[in-house]
Amino acid sequence: MLLSPFKVKGHSMEPKFKDGSFLIASSIPFMFAKPKPGDIILFDSEGKSILKKIVGIEDGKYHVSGENKLDDKKFSPIDRSEILGKVIIKM
Amino acid sequence: MKLSSILNLLPVKTAYAHCDIPCGIYDPHPAQMAAHTVIRMTQLISEQNYEDNIESKRLFASQIARLTRVKEEHGHLVEDELGTLENDYFKDEHFQKFPNLKDLLAKGVKLSIATRQNIDMKSAEELLETTMQIAEIFFKTKGVTPLRVKSVYPTGGEIVTHK
Numbered sequence A: 001m002l003l004s005p006f007k008v009k010g011h012s013m014e015p016k017f018k019d020g021s022f023l024i025a026s027s028i029p030f031m032f033a034k035p036k037p038g039d040i041i042l043f044d045s046e047g048k049s050i051l052k053k054i055v056g057i058e059d060g061k062y063h064v065s066g067e068n069k070l071d072d073k074k075f076s077p078i079d080r081s082e083i084l085g086k087v088i089i090k091m
Numbered sequence B: 001m002k003l004s005s006i007l008n009l010l011p012v013k014t015a016y017a018h019c020d021i022p023c024g025i026y027d028p029h030p031a032q033m034a035a036h037t038v039i040r041m042t043q044l045i046s047e048q049n050y051e052d053n054i055e056s057k058r059l060f061a062s063q064i065a066r067l068t069r070v071k072e073e074h075g076h077l078v079e080d081e082l083g084t085l086e087n088d089y090f091k092d093e094h095f096q097k098f099p100n101l102k103d104l105l106a107k108g109v110k111l112s113i114a115t116r117q118n119i120d121m122k123s124a125e126e127l128l129e130t131t132m133q134i135a136e137i138f139f140k141t142k143g144v145t146p147l148r149v150k151s152v153y154p155t156g157g158e159i160v161t162h163k
Helices: B003-009 B029-047 B054-089 B092-097 B101-117 B121-141
Strands: A004-009 A022-026 A040-045 A048-058 A061-065 A083-090 B013-016 B146-150 B158-162
Touching: A004 A048, A040 A061, B029 B054, B029 B101, B029 B121, B029 B158, B054 B101, B054 B121, B092 B101, B092 B121, B101 B121, B121 B146, B121 B158
Parallel strands: A004 B013, A048 B013
Antiparallel strands: A004 A022, A022 A083, A040 A048, A040 A083, A048 A061, B146 B158
């Protein structure tokens, strides 16, 4: 994913990313630097692109979470290979 | 024109920001009930009349506004409920096993919009039928046998439950 527009579906990243808003994500930033806590990323889960924030790294696995803690689906830590890209533009 | 307005017209991909804790409690019943409500509101809107005096016309306008609001809300509810099933419950294996599932979910959303845009009983009935077909698939994925029973609503028609 060099540069791709996405439409957000769901509320777990509010207020930063509202349901129905748009963003542009890219894999290019992670060619030059490793993903780090605070990065908003898209990762693959069962063929779907999931929008989350990296909140920690442990044993090479990335812990991800939503911004809206009251309305967030929990995911197990993910591998680097599952990360599709970083959100670079929020609209 | 804003960039987001332009993007709305393009086939952009979806970034899922899942919105529930994984409670595992999913049910196609609310979508069917909301579809019945859309039918009922469409029926009631079509039955409204007014006489040639200002009071009657005011009452007519008020009733149409109230019925339309409820039709809008329940059309939205169908869309939301189908979205929850699509995004949070149905998995790739379900879409592979039931190849028409994706089309049914998309059709349900389109029909829910059509029923809001118009006073359209055909679309409302088709919306209910679509939610029932999705409910049948849902129950099959749960390993139970779906069953169409007569609804107890004033709309008549059926609703899908399971044995």
